[in-house]
Amino acid sequence: MKHPVGYGADARLRWTEWLPWVVAVAVFFLLPEYLSLGARVLTYILFALSLDLVLGYAGIVTLGHAAFFGTGAYVAGILAAKLGVTDPVIQLLASAAAAALLGLATGAVILRTHGLAQLMLTLAVAAVCLEIANKATALTGGADGLSGVSVAAIFGQFKFDMYGRTAYLWCLLLVFTGWWLVRRVIYSPFGATLTGIRENSVRMHSIGAPVYQRLLTVYTLSAAMAGTAGALLTQTNQFVGLNVLGFEPSGEILVMLILGGVGRLYGAFVGPLLFLIAQDYLARQFPEYWYFGIGLILVLVVLFARGGILGISDAIIARMGRKS
Amino acid sequence: MSAVLETRDLCKRFGALTVADNINFRLEAGAKHALIGPNGAGKTTFVNLLTGLLAPSSGTVMLGGQDVTLLPQSGRVKRGLGRTFQINTLFREMSVLDNVALGIAERLGLSGKLWRPAGHYAAVREEAMSLLDSLAIADQAARRVSDLPYGQQRLVEIAIALGLKPTVLLLDEPAAGVPSLETERILNALDSLPKTIAILIIEHDMDLVFRFADRITVLVQGEVLCEGAPQEIANDARVQSVYLGERRA
Ligand SMILES: Nc1ncnc2c1ncn2[C@@H]1O[C@H](COP(=O)(O)OP(=O)(O)O)[C@@H](O)[C@H]1O
Numbered sequence A: 001m002k003h004p005v006g007y008g009a010d011a012r013l014r015w016t017e018w019l020p021w022v023v024a025v026a027v028f029f030l031l032p033e034y035l036s037l038g039a040r041v042l043t044y045i046l047f048a049l050s051l052d053l054v055l056g057y058a059g060i061v062t063l064g065h066a067a068f069f070g071t072g073a074y075v076a077g078i079l080a081a082k083l084g085v086t087d088p089v090i091q092l093l094a095s096a097a098a099a100a101l102l103g104l105a106t107g108a109v110i111l112r113t114h115g116l117a118q119l120m121l122t123l124a125v126a127a128v129c130l131e132i133a134n135k136a137t138a139l140t141g142g143a144d145g146l147s148g149v150s151v152a153a154i155f156g157q158f159k160f161d162m163y164g165r166t167a168y169l170w171c172l173l174l175v176f177t178g179w180w181l182v183r184r185v186i187y188s189p190f191g192a193t194l195t196g197i198r199e200n201s202v203r204m205h206s207i208g209a210p211v212y213q214r215l216l217t218v219y220t221l222s223a224a225m226a227g228t229a230g231a232l233l234t235q236t237n238q239f240v241g242l243n244v245l246g247f248e249p250s251g252e253i254l255v256m257l258i259l260g261g262v263g264r265l266y267g268a269f270v271g272p273l274l275f276l277i278a279q280d281y282l283a284r285q286f287p288e289y290w291y292f293g294i295g296l297i298l299v300l301v302v303l304f305a306r307g308g309i310l311g312i313s314d315a316i317i318a319r320m321g322r323k324s
Numbered sequence B: 001m002s003a004v005l006e007t008r009d010l011c012k013r014f015g016a017l018t019v020a021d022n023i024n025f026r027l028e029a030g031a032k033h034a035l036i037g038p039n040g041a042g043k044t045t046f047v048n049l050l051t052g053l054l055a056p057s058s059g060t061v062m063l064g065g066q067d068v069t070l071l072p073q074s075g076r077v078k079r080g081l082g083r084t085f086q087i088n089t090l091f092r093e094m095s096v097l098d099n100v101a102l103g104i105a106e107r108l109g110l111s112g113k114l115w116r117p118a119g120h121y122a123a124v125r126e127e128a129m130s131l132l133d134s135l136a137i138a139d140q141a142a143r144r145v146s147d148l149p150y151g152q153q154r155l156v157e158i159a160i161a162l163g164l165k166p167t168v169l170l171l172d173e174p175a176a177g178v179p180s181l182e183t184e185r186i187l188n189a190l191d192s193l194p195k196t197i198a199i200l201i202i203e204h205d206m207d208l209v210f211r212f213a214d215r216i217t218v219l220v221q222g223e224v225l226c227e228g229a230p231q232e233i234a235n236d237a238r239v240q241s242v243y244l245g246e247r248r249a
């Protein structure tokens, strides 16, 4: 399942790569009562994909990716609730553009640093965004959140219905697009460069690669994707709260991706799916144990299964292959 | 002859430690030049100053007659400067093929391409394969480089640099710790390079130095002790005393 990329790789789709989409479509028809949870899962898959691009492929460790997610969420919300821009496509594009701009501006500074300094800067950017959203109450509603978000029919045709059918398909369409984009990027020569930078940035410099420029490009691209995911959250919830920014979503998306498997493309699918389903059940029944349980699982994954859940399944498949 | 690479009063200090002390050095076009000196003399640091991995404390680096002291590494590579590392500096989790292909794609200006899969760039792959073939490791192309024995990793280290088609090649102890079979392959590969390429090699094996170099510079404690043809250096009393482990006065 860990697909080799690069100049010797076969980029054609494997049959297993259709599985997520088959499952997603099956859920739509077979589990109509779970569509709002499904839309939430899809939104976080898109967010996790954006994180995998920077963390899993380029090796940029960030604790502040929610800055872009939250910016996207607020831009869509403010357009809808304050400026009367209700077209969902325009909202998405504006959110993506705003998040990309933020990614470009902050990345220009952050990506010049390394290690702990870089980690702290990503955290700081998210903290500043949170504080701005908190203080700019006229636009964001501050701690009360932003309600009155109205979203028009998609392409003037498909209204957001109370069963969440439209929202689910809309999220699915965007996750599919995001997945397709990320897949193209990681298989491309540019993607190979990112892996090279993660593996050994000293050598990348010495073969003449403009390392900083490459990192800035991928960081901006990833920010745009995270912003799109944020806008999706706003459109499906029709509400934006301060909890889209700050440490919690940044940490949670990191946990989801690590659980699923970092740098594997489909870890971004598996992680949010299991995390959010588990949260849906367990957090309600055992709120006091939920974070303890997640924390414990995370420690176990980091200590014993670096590749996350997909890494474990790879190892099992490899062992079975050796036996037969 | 004209110098393709030159330093003027090049200095590098790490705190109180002076590792490059007013180095004035010329590498002529097509020269096969060896840089020798005891451990800690500052040879690797000198290479890092030439490539731009380190910034000098003072002084100038000239490449192809132009001042490149402020040019980043990528700019110097574009002007034909290639190097290898004393300590393997490889993309360890990537295949041998990709290790070499990354540099080739960078040279061809393809590596910013975002759309077509890398595997579709057959020209890059073929060039990488023929380069690996010339070092007799083409059969290892699909293997992860960290799974290779050390001697073959050393060959990959050199293959990456050769893939850049440099006009000036800096080799930092390419044969250190390498079995004699691979040492021969390294020398053969260097012999088959176009004669116009200038090579600066850092090497401790004196047999290899005398076989390869037509000019030798001796570096001691960051200073150039002497420079000359191999025979002059071999007969130099100061060099002999350094290599017998005696301290200079
Ligand atoms: N980044 C650094 N910071 C401090 N001292 C360094 C650094 N790099 C090298 N040195 C010191 O500079 C001296 C020369 O090192 P080096 O250039 O590696 O020598 P050589 O390659 O000739 O063995 C050594 O004493 C080494 O400890």
Ligand SMILES: [Mg+2]
Pocket: B043, B044, B045, B086
């Ligand atoms: Mg050295």
